[in-house]
Amino acid sequence: MSAREIDAPIFGTAFQAELDALFRWRRDVRRFRRDALPGGLLDRLLETASAAPSVGLSQPWRFVTVDDPARRAAVRADFEACNAAALATQDETRAANYARLKLAGLEQAPCHVAVFVEPDPAQGHGLGRRTMPESVAYSAVIAVHTLWLAARAHGIGLGWVSILDPSRIREILDVPETWQLVAYLCIGSPEIDAVTPELEREGWEKRRSISIVAR
Template sequence: MDLYDAINRRRDTRAEFTGEPVAPEVLERLLSAAHAAPSVGMSQPWDFVLVRDADRLERFHAHVATERETFAATLSGERAETFSRIKIEGIRESGLGIVVGYDPTRGGPNVLGRHAIADAGLYSVVCAIQNLWLAATAEGLGVGWVSFYREEFLRDLVGMPEGVRPVAWLCVGPVADLPDVPDLERFGWRHRSPLSTVVHEETFG
């Protein structure tokens, strides 16, 4: 798949997972793509926890369902109705969760390039996630980034040390298909804005 095709074909997958396992050699390619991401000071501050245990998947699913209801309770009217139609996770259906962590101690106390921008290491982890996501798209797999969770719950669930921050739970697996239009656009939650609305020349104004 052409790089630009993968970028435009990438979707936040929710309802399309088939439940089939990811082949070991494919998973190795995805993780290698993630590990090849650029990182501030070559610190490579990411970790990947692979979660397949049914009980652990179920526990995370229950936690996410609770957080989903917490958010839903803040909505009313059209927003509530629209949100009720959006499936927000495929935790059990995908059968594989990849928890991506950020270790700010990786690379030692003097990470080249991080002295002025404390979050540069976190940005590096997000680059690794995007690499994994594009590689998965090229492999014909789906990825869903679950955001309805509390960090401390996820840290405890997968045994991350106190100093390591869980940045993402990614549902990863084969899919029946990827929709042409992203779910949030298809259901009317938000629509993609034109490029011209976010490009500025010389100064923001």
């Protein structure tokens, strides 16, 4: 049977409700248990992430699993330096709150995955990106979000660490110079599950209602 002849699945109201719950329970996790993931689960999650849409079917994302202790230590050192610099830019009313926040799970998370993008991949033959070349990076971001939801569906937490120097991370991980860092991810079982974002629980910011502009 060809792909055209296969009946599309029908997603009923029960599945739709569970999907809505999945979106709401997806959290940026910074507090992990150190337990290893079940064997083969990370590979399956990354395979699911690769099913994400991409401009021109270019699949420009590049996943790098970071297991070497020395490389992980170097990433943590870069985070600490960048975080200290970010703290120094906070005004007096925010500095104490910022210093109290836990902004990464680099020490506890059993899995580290760096996500890079190849900005001009041969795959896809340039389709759809001449006028919006940034759509290549956006495609990698969609892959990250797909991974995030897939992990949550398995009860696994994911934290996106952005307080890093992209050039330094590329150097630490010894990847091609053309690759651009999109995300550094910590993955593992969360210490706690909460429907409210941690930054909201800590008083940093509140989620606001949706804003739609009509033209």
